Amino acid sequence: MGTVLAPPRSKPPLQRAPRLTRLQRLRRRGIESYLFTLPVVIVFVVLFAIPLAQSFYYSLTDFNGYSTDADFVGLANYTTIWQDSSMLSALGFTLVFTVGTTAAITALAIPLALVLNRKFFGRNLVRSVFFFPSVVSVAILGLVWGFIFAPLGTGVINSIIGWFGAEPIAWLAEPTLAKLSVIIVAVWGGTGWHAVLYLAYLQAIPSEFYEAAGIDGATRWQQFRYLTLPLLIPAMTVSQLLLLTGGLKVYDLPYTLTGGGPGFATRTLTQSIIENGIAQGEVGKASALSVVFFVAVGLIIVAQLALARRLESRFS
Amino acid sequence: MKQLRSIVLSIVMLTIAGIVAIPFYYIVVNTLKTQPEISASPLGLPSGLDFSNYSEVFATLPIWQSFLNTLYVGVVSITLMLLIGSMAAYGMLIGQGLLTRLIGVMCLIAFLVPGQTTLIPLYRMLSGMYLVDTLEGLVVLYMAGSIFCYFLIIGYMRTLPIELFESARIDGAGAFRIYWSIVLPLIRPILVTVGVFQAMWVWNDFITPNVFINSPDKQTLVLQVYSAVGQFSTDWPAFMTLSVIVLAPLVVFFIAAQRHIVSGLVTGSVKG
Numbered sequence: 001m002g003t004v005l006a007p008p009r010s011k012p013p014l015q016r017a018p019r020l021t022r023l024q025r026l027r028r029r030g031i032e033s034y035l036f037t038l039p040v041v042i043v044f045v046v047l048f049a050i051p052l053a054q055s056f057y058y059s060l061t062d063f064n065g066y067s068t069d070a071d072f073v074g075l076a077n078y079t080t081i082w083q084d085s086s087m088l089s090a091l092g093f094t095l096v097f098t099v100g101t102t103a104a105i106t107a108l109a110i111p112l113a114l115v116l117n118r119k120f121f122g123r124n125l126v127r128s129v130f131f132f133p134s135v136v137s138v139a140i141l142g143l144v145w146g147f148i149f150a151p152l153g154t155g156v157i158n159s160i161i162g163w164f165g166a167e168p169i170a171w172l173a174e175p176t177l178a179k180l181s182v183i184i185v186a187v188w189g190g191t192g193w194h195a196v197l198y199l200a201y202l203q204a205i206p207s208e209f210y211e212a213a214g215i216d217g218a219t220r221w222q223q224f225r226y227l228t229l230p231l232l233i234p235a236m237t238v239s240q241l242l243l244l245t246g247g248l249k250v251y252d253l254p255y256t257l258t259g260g261g262p263g264f265a266t267r268t269l270t271q272s273i274i275e276n277g278i279a280q281g282e283v284g285k286a287s288a289l290s291v292v293f294f295v296a297v298g299l300i301i302v303a304q305l306a307l308a309r310r311l312e313s314r315f316s
Numbered sequence: 317m318k319q320l321r322s323i324v325l326s327i328v329m330l331t332i333a334g335i336v337a338i339p340f341y342y343i344v345v346n347t348l349k350t351q352p353e354i355s356a357s358p359l360g361l362p363s364g365l366d367f368s369n370y371s372e373v374f375a376t377l378p379i380w381q382s383f384l385n386t387l388y389v390g391v392v393s394i395t396l397m398l399l400i401g402s403m404a405a406y407g408m409l410i411g412q413g414l415l416t417r418l419i420g421v422m423c424l425i426a427f428l429v430p431g432q433t434t435l436i437p438l439y440r441m442l443s444g445m446y447l448v449d450t451l452e453g454l455v456v457l458y459m460a461g462s463i464f465c466y467f468l469i470i471g472y473m474r475t476l477p478i479e480l481f482e483s484a485r486i487d488g489a490g491a492f493r494i495y496w497s498i499v500l501p502l503i504r505p506i507l508v509t510v511g512v513f514q515a516m517w518v519w520n521d522f523i524t525p526n527v528f529i530n531s532p533d534k535q536t537l538v539l540q541v542y543s544a545v546g547q548f549s550t551d552w553p554a555f556m557t558l559s560v561i562v563l564a565p566l567v568v569f570f571i572a573a574q575r576h577i578v579s580g581l582v583t584g585s586v587k588g
Contacts, residue, residue, distance in 0.1 A: 032491040036407025037419050039400040040466060047460045048426040051434035051441065058436070065440075121326040122333075128574070129333040132340070135570045135577065136563050137538045139522035143545050144343055144559055147552060156342055156358045188336065193581065200582040249430055252522045256542060270432050274527060277436035286436055294433040301428065 055294075058287035065281035077288035087289060089264040090272040093179060097254070097268070098247030100183040101190065102240055108191045109239065110232065113198035114224075127199075130192030138189060142256030145185045146172070149257075172258050175265035182254045182266050189253075194239045201235035202228070237308035244300050248293070269293055347557040354552055369557040376554075379561060381533055382540040389451050389536065390518045393458035394511055401465025402507065405473050406499050408466075410481070410491070426463045431523075439527065449530045457524055461517065465510050468583060472506035473499075506583075512573045513580035519566075537562045 059077050063070035081087050116127050133141060148156045149171040158168040171181045205228070213223050251270035254260060260267035269289065277286030338359070346354050347369050348362035373379070404423070408416060438457065439448065447453035480502060481494060489498075500507075525539040535543065541555075541562055548555040570577070 033407040033411025033416060036403045036491070036495070037411065037416075040404035040407075040423065040462060041419060043400060043459050043462055044422050044426050046441075047438065047457070048429055048434060049422075051437035052429060054437035054440075055433055115325065115329060118322075118325065120322045120329065122330050126329045126333040128570075129337050131574075132567075132570060133336075135516060136566050137520035137522060137541075139520070139538050140541050140559055140562060141339070143541060143555070144339055146545075147555070148339060148342065156338070159358055188339075192336075196578055197581060200578070245430075249432060255526075256522070270523070273432050273435060278439055278527065283436060290433040290436065294430060297430050298428060 052294075055287045055290050058283050059291045061284050063283045063287075065277075065283045070284070073284065077284045078292070081285060081289050081292065084285070086264045086267060087269075087272050087276075087285075090267040090269050093254075093264075093266055094248060094250065094269045096179060097183060097186070097250055098244055101186045101247050102243040104183065104187045105190050105194050105243055106236065106240060108187065109194035109198055110236075112191060112195040113202055114228070116195060116199050117202045127192070127196065131196055132192070133189040134193035138252040139256045141189055142185065142253045145181075146257050149181055173262055175262055178258050178262060178266050182257055185257060186250070186253055190243070194243070197239050198232065198235050201232060205231050233308070233312050237304065237312075241301065241304050244304060245297055248297055248300070343556045343559050343563075346553060347560050349553060351551065351553055369553045370561070373554055373557045373561065377540065377544060377558065378533065379537075379540070379558075382535050382537045385451055385534060386519060386536040386538075389454045389458070390515055393455045393461070393518055394514055396455070397459060397462040397465050397514060398507055398511055400459065400462035401510070402469050402500065402503060403495065404462070404466045405470035406481075406495050408470055409473055409478075423463055423466055426460075427467065431460070435527070442528065448528055449534060451534060453528055454524060454536075457528065458518055458521075461514050465514065468510045468580075469503060469506055471583065472503055476502060509576050509580045509583065512576040516569075516577070 058070075060072060060074060061070040062073050062076075112130065116123060149158075151158055151168045151170050151173075155168065157171065161167075161169065169177065172178050209227055210223060213227055218226070249270060250268050251274075254266040254268050255271055258266045260271050273286050273290050273293070276282040276289070342359060345360075345362065346358065348364075348366055350366075353360075353362065404419075408420060411419075442448045442453050442456065445453075447456060481499060520538060521536075522538050522542065525536045526542065529535060529539060532540075532543070541558055544558050545555055548558070
């Protein structure tokens with residue numbers, strides 16, 4: 001993320017082509033470079049700028065998707081979304097999911113990466129097994145886990161519990177358990193991906209560092225605390241940024257695993273936006289929610305980057 | 317001592333990996349069973365090798381149609397987004413001035429906007445263009461991915477010496493000629509990485525087809541699995557079989573492209 005946010009590097013002046021003055025060359029290059037960027041400008045205008053402006057505009061009106069005369073209602077939509085219980089519970093669950101998956105995946109992926117960074121028999125197999133869930137469709141995994149959690153005959157978890165003589169648990173029918181189930185599946189599916197990310201950073205640490213630390217008599221814990229951990233901070237920034245923004249945007253997994261239920265327990269903000277804005281024609285309200293969503297994602301990115309910068313300066 | 321530790325580590329990690337892999341074992345093993353067999357023991361081995369579930373699923377569902385739909389959308393949109401992304405990156409590299417900088421800022425904004433914020437207007441726009449419920453509509457939406465391609469490609473291009481592009485100019489080649497016969501071959505490694513990465517996204521995407529596609533004959537594979545669950549709600553083996561059929565190509569893809577996926581993950585997260 002950091003590299004992208006940095007302003008584009010200015011190029012050193014290029015070698016002079018024959019028989020063209022510098023000005024002519026610049027002008028020619030300018031026109032050519034704009035021709036090359038034209039497609040991406042069209043993509044930006046059609047798929048980003050216009051829809052973004054429309055979302056802002058709709059959020060200030062009572063547009064219902066059909067009427068030709070939408071009235072300007074000011075910030076009314078922005079106040080009603082805080083009174084809509086389904087939207088509030090979507091906000092609540094989305095936050096719980098984001099914090100839960102970020103914390104759990106970080107706590108599991110770092111040790112996993114540390115283990116995968118050591119040599120042992122079957123290491124590649126273990127890495128592939130952990131990584132594979134993030135290559136396949138989350139939606140299909142959600143559906144498969146729906147069968148695994150089921151209280152019916154397909155329910156693996158309940159039949160395992162049954163061996164110990166316990167009663168079957170209605171994983172997806174009880175609000176708190178349903179939330180927990182969605183998070184468990186997300187952690188199961190995401191840990192390998194982030195472990196591989198951490199692993200890439202770990203492998204970039206020169207082994208001489210550890211040799212030197214070993215010679216200086218540093219204990220294993222001291223090596224981790226003063227050598228590995230500081231060098232992992234950039235990886236944590238990246239991984240947690242992906243987890244936080246990905247968590248806020250989550251849709252596939254809860255939708256396919258629980259359908260957002262029971263009640264509104266595992267409904268996500270994205271599901272709220274889609275159902276209100278497209279199915280129910282409450283375009284104004286849904287747009288207000290989507291604008292709030294945009295601002296929230298932007299704030300998290302800024303906050304995370306600021307925090308990362310402070311952490312990096314503290315540890316190194 | 318060191319060897320013993322490594323053996324213990326192997327045993328522990330292979331056991332954990334075995335537990336993590338149970339869901340995959342579960343769906344594969346249950347495609348070979350009948351429904352009563354699954355109910356009796358969801359994780360048990362089948363009584364024999366019975367592939368009748370597979371023939372039944374292929375007979376009842378238009379899997380080939382969905383496969384071709386997904387392939388069509390994937391190939392067209394990946395080709396276009398790589399083209400748009402690499403052209404933009406090259407244009408930004410040779411371009412100078414305020415307008416070029418403005419385009420850079422534009423791409424950054426586009427990168428930060430979550431798809432959720434533009435979803436409703438895009439739905440209305442596509443429905444105005446009669447592109448809702450068409451595969452071409454999906455391709456249009458996936459063009460948003462060219463922004464991600466742009467960031468990865470320009471990051472890679474900056475590591476290449478600019479003289480490579482410039483020497484051809486002095487020899488009198490036009491910008492398009494340079495782009496086509498010098499730039500594209502030079503950036504092939506990153507095109508493969510980004511292509512693999514974006515192919516995974518398009519192939520696995522659920523939200524876009526779920527919102528924009530209604531007709532059964534225009535479904536992508538993932539959407540077909542989703543809608544089949546309703547249809548098969550009482551026929552678990554059929555659902556498991558369908559999932560295995562849809563996941564199987566990804567296993568092959570995963571084995572073939574794992575290196576690119578990992579390098580895309582690393583460069584993607586650093587650059588993006």
